[in-house]
Amino acid sequence: MQIREKTSLITGGANGIGFLYAHELLRHDAKCVYIMDLDNGDGKEAVQKLEAEFGKGRARFFPCDVTNSEHFTDNFQAVIDTCGQLDILINNAGIMDDSRWDFMIDLNFKALVRGSLLAMDHMGKHNGGNGGTIVNVSSIVGLTPTPFFSIYSGTKHAVVGFSLGLRGSYEKTGVRVLVMCPGITKTPLITECSDKTLEFVQKEDLINGLEKSILQAPEKVASAMIDLIEMGENGAVWVAECNEPPYAIETPHYSAHRKPI
Numbered sequence: 001m002q003i004r005e006k007t008s009l010i011t012g013g014a015n016g017i018g019f020l021y022a023h024e025l026l027r028h029d030a031k032c033v034y035i036m037d038l039d040n041g042d043g044k045e046a047v048q049k050l051e052a053e054f055g056k057g058r059a060r061f062f063p064c065d066v067t068n069s070e071h072f073t074d075n076f077q078a079v080i081d082t083c084g085q086l087d088i089l090i091n092n093a094g095i096m097d098d099s100r101w102d103f104m105i106d107l108n109f110k111a112l113v114r115g116s117l118l119a120m121d122h123m124g125k126h127n128g129g130n131g132g133t134i135v136n137v138s139s140i141v142g143l144t145p146t147p148f149f150s151i152y153s154g155t156k157h158a159v160v161g162f163s164l165g166l167r168g169s170y171e172k173t174g175v176r177v178l179v180m181c182p183g184i185t186k187t188p189l190i191t192e193c194s195d196k197t198l199e200f201v202q203k204e205d206l207i208n209g210l211e212k213s214i215l216q217a218p219e220k221v222a223s224a225m226i227d228l229i230e231m232g233e234n235g236a237v238w239v240a241e242c243n244e245p246p247y248a249i250e251t252p253h254y255s256a257h258r259k260p261i
């Protein structure tokens with residue numbers, strides 16, 4: 001897919017890796033990026049920065065808590081009314097906070113499902129749309145569980161499972177469904193995570209583990225996202241970790257993992 005002249009919506013795009021997705025899309029000549037994020041000033045600031053670098057009208061902010069279904073649906077429609085046609089949706093908004101697991105499931109999974117369905121309705125050829133691309137942001141812990149954030153990891157596994165199911169409707173919808181799984185990346189989600197575990201988790205092991213880990217630069221994930229959008233086949237699941245180039249993973253049928261009882 002050519003990014004040039006395409007419109008894209010990024011949830012959670014005011015900060016962290018999401019902001020850099022917006023930056024990279026514009027650097028690759030996207031027509032406009034729409035950022036949906038909490039109403040706390042960061043979104044306005046993000047748009048100011050992007051417009052200063054790429055020109056007026058290339059970025060717009062829609063304040064929205066995407067866990068509020070009515071608000072999300074209305075704002076999604078407002079984005080469509082503004083741009084006419086949306087080509088790319090990146091469902092990126094997420095938190096890693098097992099101490100607020102109920103809300104985290106609403107954000108990391110339910111809001112991502114809602115965003116995907118809204119995008120399918122708009123982009124889907126079955127509904128008169130032109131097709132498009134949905135990228136759902138999971139994590140390496142959406143592929144292999146972690147004892148430190150078991151509920152977060154569960155939400156990210158759900159993202160992979162949902163997305164791989166959705167890819168099967170491509171022939172009818174013309175909407176590619178892609179999954180990005182970043183490794184540990186230097187943003188507040190990681191640097192401020194140690195107080196957000198369940199109480200019985202071994203915090204010392206978490207802190208020691210993080211100290212030994214490579215906290216990759218968020219720019220690496222943003223660059224991998226561009227490659228994924230440009231080159232990823234429908235249903236592609238990519239990992240971007242340890243500051244290295246991204247790679248695709250296979251998702252074999254469970255019977256391929258069969259072992260004797």
Ligand SMILES: NC(=O)c1ccc[n+]([C@@H]2O[C@H](COP(=O)([O-])OP(=O)(O)OC[C@H]3O[C@@H](n4cnc5c(N)ncnc54)[C@H](O)[C@@H]3O)[C@@H](O)[C@H]2O)c1
Pocket residue numbers: 011012013014015016017018036037038064065066067092093094095096107137138139140181182183184185186187188189190
């Ligand atoms: N940082 C990592 O190591 C890492 C690794 C794997 C996956 N991820 C995933 O990448 C995504 C982005 O993470 P990040 O590290 O950039 O985090 P971040 O905390 O830096 O940014 C998250 C953004 O989401 C926004 N947000 C939070 N709640 C929201 C809500 N209810 N409605 C709308 N926006 C909301 C925040 O305001 C913020 O702008 C998340 O889905 C995260 O799970 C991050």
